[in-house]
Amino acid sequence: MNDYAKQMQEAAATFGEQLKAAMPKVTFNKNGYEIRAQVLEMAQGQVWQDFHARLGAFEASVAKDGKEVVTKVEMPKVPGADEVLAAAEKFYNFVNGKTDTK
Secondary structure (H helix, E strand, C coil): HHHHHHHHHHHHHHHHHHHHHCCCCEEECCCCCHHHHHHHHHHHHHEEEEEEEEHHHHHHHHHHCCCCCCCCCCCCCCHHHHHHHHHHHHHHHHCCCCCCCC
């Protein structure tokens, strides 16, 4: 019985170490680079979400082309780095409490 208890203690210790290694590292203070990277990631997601919404509207208008008169159907422009950076600047200004004068 003594060997069994020792094996269980070793297994529990090993499991505890594995659990600590698997847990994410929590940091509460982000540096400027991390904050800007997160804002840029949010802006990129927002720009692409807007693009996909416009693309869905384009596909719906093309599908309706056979049953109704469509004067002009335009494919939405794929967003580039300039659009993402402009959106990131808007997000960053909002976080800093600045009003956008553009």
